[in-house]
Amino acid sequence: MKLFSFSFFLVFISINLVAQKPSSYCGTSVETQAFMIEQSRKTSKVITDSRAPIFIPMQVHSVGSDVGGGHFRLHYIYDALCNLNKDYAPSGIQFFLENDINYINSSSWNTHEYDAGEEMMRKNNKANVANSYIVADPAGNCGYFSPRGNAVALAKSCIGDGDHTWAHEMGHFFSLPHTFFGWEGIRYDQSKTINEWQRQVFTTIEQKQRANCNNQADGYCDTPPDYLSYRWECDRSNNSIVQHKDVNDSTFYADGSLFMSYSNDHCSSRFAEDQMEGMRQNIAGSRSNLIRNNVIPVYISNLNYNNILPVDSGNIKGKNVTLTWDPIPGASRYIIDIARNTSFGLYPQQFITSDNFVKIDSLNAGTRYFWKVRAVNNYDFCGAKTKTLTFKTETITATNNFESSTLNVYPNPIQQNELLMISYERNSDIKKISISNLNNQSIIEQEITDSNSEFTKLDVKKLLPGIYKLNIHSSTSLISKKIIVQ
Numbered sequence: 001m002k003l004f005s006f007s008f009f010l011v012f013i014s015i016n017l018v019a020q021k022p023s024s025y026c027g028t029s030v031e032t033q034a035f036m037i038e039q040s041r042k043t044s045k046v047i048t049d050s051r052a053p054i055f056i057p058m059q060v061h062s063v064g065s066d067v068g069g070g071h072f073r074l075h076y077i078y079d080a081l082c083n084l085n086k087d088y089a090p091s092g093i094q095f096f097l098e099n100d101i102n103y104i105n106s107s108s109w110n111t112h113e114y115d116a117g118e119e120m121m122r123k124n125n126k127a128n129v130a131n132s133y134i135v136a137d138p139a140g141n142c143g144y145f146s147p148r149g150n151a152v153a154l155a156k157s158c159i160g161d162g163d164h165t166w167a168h169e170m171g172h173f174f175s176l177p178h179t180f181f182g183w184e185g186i187r188y189d190q191s192k193t194i195n196e197w198q199r200q201v202f203t204t205i206e207q208k209q210r211a212n213c214n215n216q217a218d219g220y221c222d223t224p225p226d227y228l229s230y231r232w233e234c235d236r237s238n239n240s241i242v243q244h245k246d247v248n249d250s251t252f253y254a255d256g257s258l259f260m261s262y263s264n265d266h267c268s269s270r271f272a273e274d275q276m277e278g279m280r281q282n283i284a285g286s287r288s289n290l291i292r293n294n295v296i297p298v299y300i301s302n303l304n305y306n307n308i309l310p311v312d313s314g315n316i317k318g319k320n321v322t323l324t325w326d327p328i329p330g331a332s333r334y335i336i337d338i339a340r341n342t343s344f345g346l347y348p349q350q351f352i353t354s355d356n357f358v359k360i361d362s363l364n365a366g367t368r369y370f371w372k373v374r375a376v377n378n379y380d381f382c383g384a385k386t387k388t389l390t391f392k393t394e395t396i397t398a399t400n401n402f403e404s405s406t407l408n409v410y411p412n413p414i415q416q417n418e419l420l421m422i423s424y425e426r427n428s429d430i431k432k433i434s435i436s437n438l439n440n441q442s443i444i445e446q447e448i449t450d451s452n453s454e455f456t457k458l459d460v461k462k463l464l465p466g467i468y469k470l471n472i473h474s475s476t477s478l479i480s481k482k483i484i485v486q
């Protein structure tokens, strides 16, 4: 059994601190993109089966602080991988994990500038795979592709649900430029004529009329012209609010549905056909070392969990629990999160196991716990997830070894000539029974030596009529009852 336990309390705090997204979306340089455009123009095209699946091994590096805090939670990494493969599904390119996630503890790489990022990549890259680094701050961006580091760096705050940063940066990794290539660092508006803007733009400004689109901007003819090099909001059709005007005074709006534009994440959902073919050409050519031919992916099709224990919303006795469920076909590992609140931020613990159960000890008494489990494998990152389940540990009372409710004293009131009968459960750990006055002066004492006994009889002839205390002593506690002698 493979079982790891991480305490992610520090992670939660640092996730909150970096939740704000960086102001810059992408740090992939203009020079890098210009070089990639040049390369793809020079490279002769290979014929590829345009929809045959291509499996690319992805090495994920999770970077945290020097003391191991701030790692992106494993659930989030799998969510991000799940989204990445969804974004790439139309291209036929799919990523899989050839090796486990590589955990790196380095504060200076977790928050880095480009030079340190490149050093991080050179020192940690695995050979012949695509390397991605998940960090807190990749040089002030949501992400970037470094050609010299030959890897992408991604901000934890930019690869959550609904984000497409990873798809965008892998687009660069596979040679795609921005759709607005040439406009980097320029804030377009219509206050200047396009001829005035041309002096600042690094390439021929792309026109609405697609006569020479192969040699304009990103070089792709099915990505419409786009002059917006800053993050922008789209309308309901995913087009820019900002109107563009080209050299012919033709007006148009930028297409925000493309991952390689700078539209906000909710606008983008696709690569253009030519971009997908461009990536496939790049893989067939300069990135052919990533191709794996005999990959047989396994997908998790049964998403339903059966026989989950403990029963949802139930109570458990004691401080230990075994969380268990029926095995999910195709799952190679289960990720289990448990915490004391539904957002899994309060005292969170995470377990990874190949078994269909996990044993957790040292729970707190009288506490509600929330947990969930996710089945994954190295191809299926979306996997099968449970909803958030809950159980409560029962309150443990002070450890009386006998319950006062099981104790019977009679008759009470009692006559001086009667015997006082005290009955209790067998093995109650009672050591001594005594009777004292209300000033706690002991008058009668009797040791209990036989643990199998179930009752004791006391002669009360010594007691004058009045009120007394009957004391039952165990090894750990004392229970007193009032008796009246008549």
Ligand SMILES: [Zn+2]
Pocket (backbone or CB within 6 Å): 026, 027, 028, 168, 169, 172, 178
């Ligand atoms: Zn970019």
